[in-house]
Amino acid sequence: MAAKLLKGADVAKEIREELKAEVEAMKAKYGVVPGLVTILVGENPASQSYVRAKQKTAHELGFYSVQDNQPADLSEDKLLALIDKYNKDPKIDGILVQLPLPKGVDENKILLSIDPGKDVDAFHPVNVGKLMIGKPDYLPCTPAGIQELLVRSGAPIEGAEVVVVGRSNIVGKPIAMMLMQKGKGANATVTVCHTRTKDVKFHTKRADILIVAAGVTEYVTGDMIKPGAVVIDVGVNEVGKTADGKRILKGDVAFEAASEVASAITPVPGGVGPMTITMLMKNTVRACKVHNNIKD
Numbered sequence: 001m002a003a004k005l006l007k008g009a010d011v012a013k014e015i016r017e018e019l020k021a022e023v024e025a026m027k028a029k030y031g032v033v034p035g036l037v038t039i040l041v042g043e044n045p046a047s048q049s050y051v052r053a054k055q056k057t058a059h060e061l062g063f064y065s066v067q068d069n070q071p072a073d074l075s076e077d078k079l080l081a082l083i084d085k086y087n088k089d090p091k092i093d094g095i096l097v098q099l100p101l102p103k104g105v106d107e108n109k110i111l112l113s114i115d116p117g118k119d120v121d122a123f124h125p126v127n128v129g130k131l132m133i134g135k136p137d138y139l140p141c142t143p144a145g146i147q148e149l150l151v152r153s154g155a156p157i158e159g160a161e162v163v164v165v166g167r168s169n170i171v172g173k174p175i176a177m178m179l180m181q182k183g184k185g186a187n188a189t190v191t192v193c194h195t196r197t198k199d200v201k202f203h204t205k206r207a208d209i210l211i212v213a214a215g216v217t218e219y220v221t222g223d224m225i226k227p228g229a230v231v232i233d234v235g236v237n238e239v240g241k242t243a244d245g246k247r248i249l250k251g252d253v254a255f256e257a258a259s260e261v262a263s264a265i266t267p268v269p270g271g272v273g274p275m276t277i278t279m280l281m282k283n284t285v286r287a288c289k290v291h292n293n294i295k296d
C-alpha cells in the first residue's frame with residue numbers, strides 16, 4: 001500500500017490565500033492591518049531561516065511586519081525591555097521570540113514577559129492554561145497546523161486512538177491536550193510516549209493517528225506502525241548536504257517503510273513545517289481583530 005501524502009505545503013497555501021483575502025477586507029473596511037514582530041537573538045542558521053520565512057509570509061499577506069535581530073550576547077534585561085516596548089506598541093498585534101534562545105537567557109522568564117494578548121506563539125502560561133481548560137484564545141502554531149492538516153484531509157479524529165511520541169511544551173504536550181478536548185477536530189483518546197516509556201512500539205502499533213515529535217531521525221520504523229494509520233511526522237533533521245550545498249532533511253519517521261504501512265503520511269520537508277508558519281499568521285490576524293474590536 002502506498003500511503004496518501006498529506007502535503008502541508010499545499011494546505012498551508014490554501015489557508016494563506018484565505019488569510020490574504022481576510023487581511024485585504026480588514027484593511028478596506030476598518031483601515032487596519034495585522035502587525036507582527038519576530039525577535040531573533042543570535043545567529044542560529046535554522047532560526048534565521050525560520051524567521052526569514054515568517055517575515056516573507058507576513059509581507060505576502062499584507063501585514064505590517066518587523067524583523068528585530070539582536071546579538072547573541074544580548075542581556076536578559078535588554079531583551080525584557082525590548083519585549084516591553086513591543087507590548088506597548090499599538091502597531092504590533094503579535095510578538096514572536098524565536099526559540100531556542102542563547103544559553104544563559106531564561107526562556108520561561110522571557111515568555112512570561114510577553115503580553116498574553118500578543119502571544120501569537122501561545123507559549124505564555126496564561127495561554128497554555130486556557131488551552132488546558134478548552135478555552136484557548138490562541139493555539140500553538142505547530143499543534144494547530146497538525147490539527148488543521150488532519151481536519152482538512154478528512155482524517156477521522158473523533159474516538160480515534162492517537163499516540164504522540166514526544167512531550168515538549170511546543171508540540172507533544174499541546175497537541176495531546178488539543179486532540180483530547182471536547183469538540184470538532186478532537187474527542188480523541190490520546191497516549192503520550194517519551195524517552196522513559198517502557199515499550200514505545202506497543203503504543204505506536206495501536207495508533208490510528210501517530211504523531212511523532214521525538215527529535216530523533218527516523219525514530220519510528222515501519223514495523224512500529226499499525227496498517228492503515230495516519231502518520232504525522234513533526235521532525236526536521238538535517239542529515240547532510242547535496243553536492244550543490246542544499247540541506248538534506250529527514251523526519252522522525254522512516255518515510256519509505258512507513259509509506260508501505262500507513263494510509264496517509266506527511267512528507268519532510270513540505271508537511272507540518274509550512275503549516276506552522278501559516279498558523280502563526282492566522283493567530284496574528286486573530287490578535288489584530290481582537291485589538292481592534294473587529295467581530296467579522
Ligand SMILES: Nc1nc2c(c(=O)[nH]1)N[C@@H](CN(C=O)c1ccc(C(=O)N[C@@H](CCC(=O)O)C(=O)O)cc1)CN2
Pocket residue numbers: 050096097098099100121141142170236247249268269270271272273274275276277
Ligand atoms: N518561537 C518559536 N520558536 C520555534 C517554533 C515556534 O513555533 N515558535 N517552532 C520551531 C521552528 N519553526 C518555527 O519557528 C519551524 C520549523 C520548521 C519549519 C518548516 O517549514 N520546515 C520545513 C523545512 C525547512 C528547512 O529547514 O529547510 C518543512 O518541514 O517543510 C517552519 C518553522 C522551533 N522554534
Ligand SMILES: [Mg+2]
Pocket residue numbers: 032033035090091092093291
Ligand atoms: Mg494595530
